[in-house]
Amino acid sequence: MQLRIILPFLSILISVVLAAQEPVKPSLARKIMTATRQVTLFTGLEKQVLEGIQKKDKSSLQQLLADDFEIWTPNGDPISLEDWLPAILGKYNLKSFRISQMSVRDFGDTVVVKFMRSQKAAFQGKDDSGEYFVVDVWRKAGEGWKLSDRYVSRIKAAVLPPKPTGKE
Amino acid sequence: MKFPLGKSKVLLTLLFVMLAVNFLAAQALRQPASDGDDVRPTGHVADTPTETMSAKPSGGAVVQGNGINYHGGPVLHGNVPIYVIWYGNWTNGPKASDSQTTVNLIDAFLGGLGGSALELVNTTYGDNTANVAGTLHLQSQIFDTGSQGTSLTNSRLTSLISSHLTNGSLPTDSTGVYLVLTSSNISEQGFCTQFCGFHTDQTINGKNIKWAFVGNVDKCPSGCEAQTTSPNGDSGADGMANTLSHEIEEAISDPDLNAWFDSSGQENGDKCNFNFGTTKTASNGSKFNQTFGGHNWLLQQNWRNSGGGACAQHL
Numbered sequence: 001m002q003l004r005i006i007l008p009f010l011s012i013l014i015s016v017v018l019a020a021q022e023p024v025k026p027s028l029a030r031k032i033m034t035a036t037r038q039v040t041l042f043t044g045l046e047k048q049v050l051e052g053i054q055k056k057d058k059s060s061l062q063q064l065l066a067d068d069f070e071i072w073t074p075n076g077d078p079i080s081l082e083d084w085l086p087a088i089l090g091k092y093n094l095k096s097f098r099i100s101q102m103s104v105r106d107f108g109d110t111v112v113v114k115f116m117r118s119q120k121a122a123f124q125g126k127d128d129s130g131e132y133f134v135v136d137v138w139r140k141a142g143e144g145w146k147l148s149d150r151y152v153s154r155i156k157a158a159v160l161p162p163k164p165t166g167k168e
Numbered sequence: 169m170k171f172p173l174g175k176s177k178v179l180l181t182l183l184f185v186m187l188a189v190n191f192l193a194a195q196a197l198r199q200p201a202s203d204g205d206d207v208r209p210t211g212h213v214a215d216t217p218t219e220t221m222s223a224k225p226s227g228g229a230v231v232q233g234n235g236i237n238y239h240g241g242p243v244l245h246g247n248v249p250i251y252v253i254w255y256g257n258w259t260n261g262p263k264a265s266d267s268q269t270t271v272n273l274i275d276a277f278l279g280g281l282g283g284s285a286l287e288l289v290n291t292t293y294g295d296n297t298a299n300v301a302g303t304l305h306l307q308s309q310i311f312d313t314g315s316q317g318t319s320l321t322n323s324r325l326t327s328l329i330s331s332h333l334t335n336g337s338l339p340t341d342s343t344g345v346y347l348v349l350t351s352s353n354i355s356e357q358g359f360c361t362q363f364c365g366f367h368t369d370q371t372i373n374g375k376n377i378k379w380a381f382v383g384n385v386d387k388c389p390s391g392c393e394a395q396t397t398s399p400n401g402d403s404g405a406d407g408m409a410n411t412l413s414h415e416i417e418e419a420i421s422d423p424d425l426n427a428w429f430d431s432s433g434q435e436n437g438d439k440c441n442f443n444f445g446t447t448k449t450a451s452n453g454s455k456f457n458q459t460f461g462g463h464n465w466l467l468q469q470n471w472r473n474s475g476g477g478a479c480a481q482h483l
Contacts (some may be wrong), residue, residue: 104391
């Protein structure tokens with residue numbers, strides 16, 4: 001084989017390898033944000049709701065949720081407070097949670113809160129862990145706020161370790 | 169010149185294998201670090217603490233056990249130079265605070281913040297070399313009326329800074345903090361709905377550049393201002409001064425986002441966000457808690473990394 005045939009191959013290979021060695025183009029992967037007052041406030045309120053679920057604290061949930069509260073999921077009809085509370089206080093076990101990427105749109109007496117929630121949980125013994133995208137509508141109620149609408153979509157289920165087969 | 173066919177095949181195969189291995193090795197180095205090691209600072213995330221990483225300080229400059237942890241990265245030492253890019257319309261923009269008055273007030277604020285009682289709280293942070301000095305100075309500032317348009321993204325902010333470092337209107341200084349301050353006609357993803365400002369670090373012009381963004385908070389008084397009547401009669405400037413103190417303190421104590429933050433990822437400023445402590449009342453009825461640079465200011469407290477830790481206005 002002649003060198004003039006080999007050289008182009010070599011030059012392509014070397015170019016590809018050199019390109020791989022190039023330093024990664026700097027990207028803004030991380031930034032540390034100073035939360036708005038509303039993000040601080042509603043992070044606290046959302047935590048209270050989740051802690052109410054965790055502790056199965058009916059009275060604190062009733063203080064935070066509007067009487068006409070409805071929760072919407074991608075599949076199925078909206079669930080009213082009357083139906084949701086017994087389910088969430090019954091066989092739902094919220095072990096841990098994390099709220100992130102919150103943003104709040106302020107419309108005066110109404111705010112729209114959007115955030116990501118990752119959780120470890122089980123419902124009726126079935127694993128319900130994973131990541132969720134939540135959109136909540138809070139309405140002003142006197143000096144405080146009440147959650148009136150929740151739209152929740154599961155982004156991905158938790159990746160669980162494989163069950164032991166006994167053959168390992 | 170000719171190679172025997174058999175030898176050239178072997179040679180080519182060997183070369184291919186070597187280069188392929190090299191290529192794959194380079195790709196592996198470029199994988200993003202796992203985010204399972206520690207909670208990175210986010211500034212506003214409430215979550216269940218999961219801190220697992222804790223660097224052991226080896227020098228005498230690092231004090232721990234005050235509600236905030238050291239993660240091994242550097243802090244900014246000495247008298248920190250501050251560079252400002254005033255972006256947008258700071259002459260006569262949509263809000264009254266898009267004005268030269270605001271520019272003058274922020275200049276006075278940056279001129280007086282270094283060595284102030286509040287900034288000395290930052291001297292409780294250090295790395296294995298030395299502690300933060302608590303001094304800073306306004307090194308230089310430029311005006312850009314809109315080279316990147318009115319709708320900023322993270323990449324446009326990077327381009328903005330990069331262009332001014334490349335064209336020499338600002339020096340490329342890895343020991344300083346660059347501030348991008350935008351007027352109210354400029355939008356930035358997440359400003360007012362998620363954050364009032366942010367800080368970060370990035371390699372620009374071959375150096376690690378620490379920079380922060382703060383917009384004119386008159387765009388969202390309910391989200392980013394503590395009071396509408398403010399000590400200097402300019403709610404935009406006074407609100408920006410508060411956010412700036414937060415960002416500057418964090419950019420100095422955690423410039424590369426790997427030095428000081430707590431188990432839930434909060435840096436020193438985050439731990440006292442919109443927490444002002446004891447205040448006094450100015451003649452116009454507004455509240456203030458700091459006086460320097462010839463003005464009164466209402467500035468959030470900073471987390472003191474001593475005596476068990478607390479939000480503090482001074483040492």
